[in-house]
Amino acid sequence: KQEVTQIPAALSVPEGENLVLNCSFTDSAIYNLQWFRQDPGKGLTSLLLIQSSQREQTSGRLNASLDKSSGRSTLYIAASQPGDSATYLCAVPNTGNQFYFGTGTSLTVIP
Amino acid sequence: DAGVTQSPTHLIKTRGQQVTLRCSPKSGHDTVSWYQQALGQGPQFIFQYYEEEERQRGNFPDRFSGHQFPNYSSELNVNALLLGDSALYLCASSFPGASSYNEQFFGPGTRLTVL
Numbered sequence: 001k002q003e004v005t006q007i008p009a010a011l012s013v014p015e016g017e018n019l020v021l022n023c024s025f026t027d028s029a030i031y032n033l034q035w036f037r038q039d040p041g042k043g044l045t046s047l048l049l050i051q052s053s054q055r056e057q058t059s060g061r062l063n064a065s066l067d068k069s070s071g072r073s074t075l076y077i078a079a080s081q082p083g084d085s086a087t088y089l090c091a092v093p094n095t096g097n098q099f100y101f102g103t104g105t106s107l108t109v110i111p
Numbered sequence: 112d113a114g115v116t117q118s119p120t121h122l123i124k125t126r127g128q129q130v131t132l133r134c135s136p137k138s139g140h141d142t143v144s145w146y147q148q149a150l151g152q153g154p155q156f157i158f159q160y161y162e163e164e165e166r167q168r169g170n171f172p173d174r175f176s177g178h179q180f181p182n183y184s185s186e187l188n189v190n191a192l193l194l195g196d197s198a199l200y201l202c203a204s205s206f207p208g209a210s211s212y213n214e215q216f217f218g219p220g221t222r223l224t225v226l
Contacts, residue, residue: 004153034214043115043201044154044217089153091215098167099144099203099215101153 002027002094006102013080014110021075021105023090028068035064035075036089038104044089048075080109113138115204115218123224124192132187132221136204142166143185144215145177146201154201160185189223197225 003026013019023033032051036044048057048064050073056065063076073090087104094100116135124130136143142161146154156169160179179185183204189196199220205213 036217041199041220041222043117043219044203046214046216049214091154098156098159098169099146099154100156101146103151103153 002100004100004102006105010106012108017080019077021088023073025071025092028071030092033073034091038087082109082111085109117202117218117221121222125226128192129190134202135184137216140204141183142205144203145187148199192225194225
């Protein structure tokens with residue numbers, strides 16, 4: 001069974017700082033990895049999808065990397081803003097269409 | 112283009128009751144997955160529907176059942192509710208062809224409280 005871990009569980013940074021969120025998975029035979037944002041009590045918003053053949057994906061101030069062999073992905077957020085405050089989740093599918101999520105990193109950006 | 116929609120937004124039930132949650136996928140999507148998210152946890156996969164059939168199921172008891180309609184919308188039914196079923200229930204849809212390689216799009220969720 002795939003196990004997904006996210007470190008740190010919580011992070012508090014001053015506005016303007018660059019930061020890195022980490023996601024690790026135990027089974028490297030993945031098809032893709034998806035990063036999501038979740039505001040309190042709300043649904044998930046897709047941020048980035050990295051296919052297994054890719055090493056990086058970028059969207060605005062966000063950059064996600066994937067290293068399948070080591071079972072790791074990172075989400076880099078540049079020049080953080082208070083509006084970035086949310087919980088960030090990563091998810092990977094197995095061969096049977098079941099997606100496994102980490103428990104998330106709760107980010108607070110202090111103005 | 113409407114995204115994934117879910118109804119109702121909130122629901123309060125008592126133990127032993129039954130509940131039905133509804134999901135309409137994003138336009139053009141034919142695959143619907145359901146997740147349960149307890150407070151402070153990541154979403155847990157319940158099951159996925161494709162072509163009106165359950166294609167994959169997570170580690171949930173038979174009290175959890177579902178259905179997909181010809182228009183690709185879906186229902187999640189939970190029987191004999193327990194206090195532990197209180198959670199945010201999320202629906203996700205993905206593109207036609209419905210491989211596991213496709214990006215998932217989530218709805219806003221239904222908050223179920225069991226008293």
